[in-house]
Amino acid sequence: MSECSRNRKRLWWTAGGGLRVALAGLALVCTADPARATDYATDPVSGYALGGRDPVAYFVDRMPREGDRRQELRWDDTVWMFVNEGNRAAFEKDPQIYAPHLRGCDPLALAEGFVTIGNPLIFALHDGRLLLFHSEINRFLFLSDPASLQAEAETQALAQGCSR
Numbered sequence: 001m002s003e004c005s006r007n008r009k010r011l012w013w014t015a016g017g018g019l020r021v022a023l024a025g026l027a028l029v030c031t032a033d034p035a036r037a038t039d040y041a042t043d044p045v046s047g048y049a050l051g052g053r054d055p056v057a058y059f060v061d062r063m064p065r066e067g068d069r070r071q072e073l074r075w076d077d078t079v080w081m082f083v084n085e086g087n088r089a090a091f092e093k094d095p096q097i098y099a100p101h102l103r104g105c106d107p108l109a110l111a112e113g114f115v116t117i118g119n120p121l122i123f124a125l126h127d128g129r130l131l132l133f134h135s136e137i138n139r140f141l142f143l144s145d146p147a148s149l150q151a152e153a154e155t156q157a158l159a160q161g162c163s164r
Helices: 003-031 055-060 085-093 107-111 136-144 146-160
Strands: 068-075 078-082 119-126 129-133
Touching: 055 078, 055 085, 055 119, 055 129, 068 085, 078 085, 107 129, 107 136, 107 146, 119 136, 129 136, 136 146
Parallel strands: none
Antiparallel strands: 068 078, 119 129
16 A cells, blocks of 8 residues: 555544544534524524623614623523623613514514524614514515514414513
């Protein structure tokens, strides 16, 4: 057997061992309890609502802003971050105003019968509510007829568990 063939065989076995370890790890992940949908676009790694963005900033600055870990608050079994103490105090006073409506579910998807968590970077403020969308297309389509789609999304939210 040539040196090249021996090295290729040794490399294949080494890679195969790594593959076996990876497959074993995948099996452990797959047999764990199934993950449930996260409310408020909670980042699965950090555990912060809106992926760590300040919910009050959407209303004040009209854009998402990264929160400061020193300005955390736990509400509705979720950890929220804020840009400053004032935003944290405003949220603490009335979280229902600032938290994403429909628990962060995309209202267009809900109106069509699907539960899809929105992206904190794709949002709209409609009727004084923060709405998150899965995609720019969903945002555009929702804003083309928000009154009827909002009504349908609210109806579906009750059935799908996406309302407070």
